[in-house]
Amino acid sequence: MTPGPRELLKDAGLRITAPRLAVLEWLAGHPHATADQVTEGVRGKLGTVSTQAVYDVLNACSRTGLLRRIEPAGHPARYETRIGDNHHHLVCRRCGRTEDVDCVHGAAPCLEPSDAAGFVVDEAEVLFWGLCSDCRTSEKEQPA
Amino acid sequence: MTPGPRELLKDAGLRITAPRLAVLEWLAGHPHATADQVTEGVRGKLGTVSTQAVYDVLNACSRTGLLRRIEPAGHPARYETRIGDNHHHLVCRRCGRTEDVDCVHGAAPCLEPSDAAGFVVDEAEVLFWGLCSDCRTSEKEQPA
């Protein structure tokens, strides 16, 4: 079975604290949430948690690989617990809604640059930009 | 021959002004520059230009397709005049240096999402993250 948040934190060498458990648990059920949404969700579980604590948790977990952070240009960052398979993302230009897309070319890592220009590449990020169905509807009614 | 900035602006229906010409000319010789660098470069040509004017030019030209804007997470946006072929980019995590990479899978558009989840996709963005040669060297001397 998949390890729970408690084990994940321990294995990553991070202390086990209420805010961390709450963030990981909440995010598992709400992928692609923003820091703001996470804060709200976690407050619903724990009562009071500072904004800073949420950012610290998100950063610590992103750094250690427990969370993946997606930062679509022009939108606040989003976080997800699905890690380890390099899947990609669909992002709505208008509302920022983000959805998973499985890798187009089989297994990870699905892309290699044709010429790395002296760079040591460690990640290939693929973002598909467009409009989600909701925003397409509302755009007809009320053009941007 | 490739059209000059003057023609490009005209064809795009944009007025021809000194700041616009200067931005396009300067960017043609300095791809992947930040707004800040563009401002400096343009001031070298024209003397005084407001920051706002530069942003306006960059935005107007991006909107009309004369410029392409790349917004790597955690770094200021970069602009380039190479447009129309969907090439990709290498980005240095440390210094933000950005380089072109030709499309890995032949001609544009080289990528389609496997499942669009109701989105209407208009662009596939590919970013290769890593460390440029300079930053690799300096990282050994002075680890982050």
Added chain:
DNA sequence: TTCGTTTTCTTGACTGGTTCAAGAAAACCC
């Protein structure tokens, strides 16, 4: 050319997501 309209430029204030800083509180290890 000149006028009137429309767009763009200048100046200066402001925003929003995120980070920094100091100290208080909690988790870990023996």
Added chain:
DNA sequence: GGGTTTTCTTGAACCAGTCAAGAAAACGAA
């Protein structure tokens, strides 16, 4: 349980980029 280390709270700060109002230019027709 005590000491150390890490994390949390509070509140200020950051920065790329945007908004707003008015002055100044570019265009198009006469």
